[in-house]
Amino acid sequence: MNVTTTAAGTPVxxxxxxxxxxxxxxxxxxxxxxxxxxxxxxxxxxxxxxxxPGFQGAFVFLWYLTSSIVQPLxxxxxxxxxxxxxxxxxxxxxxxxxxLATATSSLLGLAACIVAxxxxxxxxxxxxxxxSAMLSGDRRAGGISIFQIGGQIGYSIGPAAIALAYARYGxxxxxxxxxxxxxxxxxxFVLMRRVDRSATRAHAGARANAAPRAEKTDRAGxxxxxxxxxxxxxxxxxxxxxxxxxxxGRGESIPxxxxxxxxxxxxxxxxxxxGGSLSDRFGAVPVSIAALVAAxxxxxxxxxxxxxxxxxxxxxxxxxxxxxxxPGVALVQAMLPENLGTALGxxxxxxxxxxxxxxAVLGAAVAxxxxxxxxxxxxxxxxxxxxxxxxxxxxxRNLTI
Numbered sequence: 001m002n003v004t005t006t007a008a009g010t011p012v013x014x015x016x017x018x019x020x021x022x023x024x025x026x027x028x029x030x031x032x033x034x035x036x037x038x039x040x041x042x043x044x045x046x047x048x049x050x051x052x053p054g055f056q057g058a059f060v061f062l063w064y065l066t067s068s069i070v071q072p073l074x075x076x077x078x079x080x081x082x083x084x085x086x087x088x089x090x091x092x093x094x095x096x097x098x099x100l101a102t103a104t105s106s107l108l109g110l111a112a113c114i115v116a117x118x119x120x121x122x123x124x125x126x127x128x129x130x131x132s133a134m135l136s137g138d139r140r141a142g143g144i145s146i147f148q149i150g151g152q153i154g155y156s157i158g159p160a161a162i163a164l165a166y167a168r169y170g171x172x173x174x175x176x177x178x179x180x181x182x183x184x185x186x187x188x189f190v191l192m193r194r195v196d197r198s199a200t201r202a203h204a205g206a207r208a209n210a211a212p213r214a215e216k217t218d219r220a221g222x223x224x225x226x227x228x229x230x231x232x233x234x235x236x237x238x239x240x241x242x243x244x245x246x247x248x249g250r251g252e253s254i255p256x257x258x259x260x261x262x263x264x265x266x267x268x269x270x271x272x273x274x275g276g277s278l279s280d281r282f283g284a285v286p287v288s289i290a291a292l293v294a295a296x297x298x299x300x301x302x303x304x305x306x307x308x309x310x311x312x313x314x315x316x317x318x319x320x321x322x323x324x325x326x327p328g329v330a331l332v333q334a335m336l337p338e339n340l341g342t343a344l345g346x347x348x349x350x351x352x353x354x355x356x357x358x359x360a361v362l363g364a365a366v367a368x369x370x371x372x373x374x375x376x377x378x379x380x381x382x383x384x385x386x387x388x389x390x391x392x393x394x395x396x397r398n399l400t401i
Contacts, residue, residue: 017135017202020195021143023188024087024131025150030184031091031124032151034098034177036158038063038114041102041174044166045110059114064356066118071349074119075126075341082341084196087127088188093120095181102162102174122349129344133333134199140333141284145276145326149269152322156265221395222332226351228388229328231381232292233355235299236321238362238378239314240264246371260311267315271322284327285393291323292386299379303372321382334399 042059078086097117104110128147136143165173240261247257271291278287298320301313333343365374 016137016139016143017198018146020135020198021132021146023191023195024128024135025146026184027087027091027124027150027188027192028128028147029150029154030181030188031094031121031128031154033154033158033161034094034117034181035067035121036155037098037102037162037174037177038117040159040162040166041098042110042114044102044171045104045107059110061360062111063114063118064353066115067121068118068349068356069353070119071122071125071345072342073345074122075130075343075345075349076339078123078127078130079339079341082127082130084192085189087124087131088185088192090120090123090127091188092181092185093117094124095120095185096178099174099178099181102166103172105171122345125348126341126345129329129333129348130340131195131199133330133340133344134202135195137202139276139280140330141279141327142276144329144333145272148272148325148329152265152269152272156262160262218335218395221392222335222346224388224392224395225328225332226346226354228288228292228385228392229324229347229351230354230358231385231388232321232324233352234358234362235295235378235381235385236268236318237355237359239299239318239375241359242362242366242371242375245366246375249371260314263315264318268318268322271319272325274319275323276326278323279327279330284331285389285396288324288327289386289389291320292382292389295320295382296380299382300376303376303379324385331396331399 039060042063046059094117097113097120101110101113101117104113129144132143132147133140161177162174165176167173169176243261243264244257247260252260275287275291295317298313298317302310302317304310305313329344329347332347333340336343362374362378365377
């Protein structure tokens with residue numbers, strides 16, 4: 001890890017605010033809990049109205065467009081005009097909108113809820129990423145990983161929660177999920193004032209002691225990191241999306257397939273934590289390259305090994321794929337020190353949207369060649385993601401994260 005020094009050459013220590021980071025991680029978890037409900041909500045409403053499954057993809061794209069792809073735009077705005085109340089307000093918007101989405105009986109109402117909830121998510125992510133960077137001190141990647149773990153856990157739990165609520169209470173069951181959301185948002189409104197003060201003080205001190213800023217933004221370097229993250233997310237999302245097709249085709253039940261997907265999502269939290277910790281100690285670039293390359297044999301092992309060893313290989317691959325997440329965000333934020341929210345939007349929004357688009361394209365390969373062949377071919381994509389880091393490495397040597 002690089003250490004910022006003063007003009008006299010003495011090290012500048014920047015504190016790690018775990019309490020503040022925990023609040024941001026909690027906010028991310030609450031927002032992504034409701035984001036995780038969206039695909040299920042779309043399925044429920046369209047199934048109830050007997051609408052063609054073709055519309056399902058259109059609604060899912062509408063969600064990705066409003067929640068992910070536009071994130072850099074919101075990030076640029078909040079970098080200049082952001083207020084402490086933006087984050088809890090954004091979480092509130094997503095919470096209310098998505099709970100109403102499942103209860104609506106109108107396709108127009110569903111679209112309106114998706115757009116409103118998506119904008120809430122698009123505002124929350126850059127804001128939360130900005131605060132995470134400001135509160136992380138000299139352990140930028142570690143702080144980003146704390147923020148990301150909260151979101152990953154929330155996103156993993158959301159589908160199970162809405163499925164249970166729907167099974168017991170029908171379409172209106174989602175309205176019950178408003179209760180924990182309202183309580184969480186109220187807590188965030190109380191906590192964020194103090195977090196904002198701490199983050200502002202820490203960031204002001206870091207800027208005062210920071211090394212001189214580069215005159216030009218390295219757009220090519222940022223592009224390589226965004227491309228790498230897009231490929232990495234494409235692999236994870238492809239397995240998350242098409243594992244049920246593969247497992248059910250092999251004779252597994254739908255609940256069993258669902259359990260595998262949930263496990264695949266949950267264990268990635270270990271990779272998020274490891275990526276932050278290892279990058280702060282050994283450097284973001286070498287850790288990212290090593291993890292991406294190492295993921296490939298484990299992904300292929302899922303297809304080549306029998307029974308339990310195959311499942312173990314898949315889960316370990318999920319851990320390795322997640323390692324690159326936090327260090328990638330930390331690197332881009334270091335390249336855009338005055339635009340921390342925009343940086344998060346690029347890595348979390350644009351990369352997420354691009355990866356999701358590739359998953360949609362992969363659907364044609366799944367339909368023609370089958371899920372096993374399609375996913376096995378995807379398993380080598382992390383090598384391309386690692387190569388992007390190799391090409392970008394000379395540009396990243398002088399960054400302080």
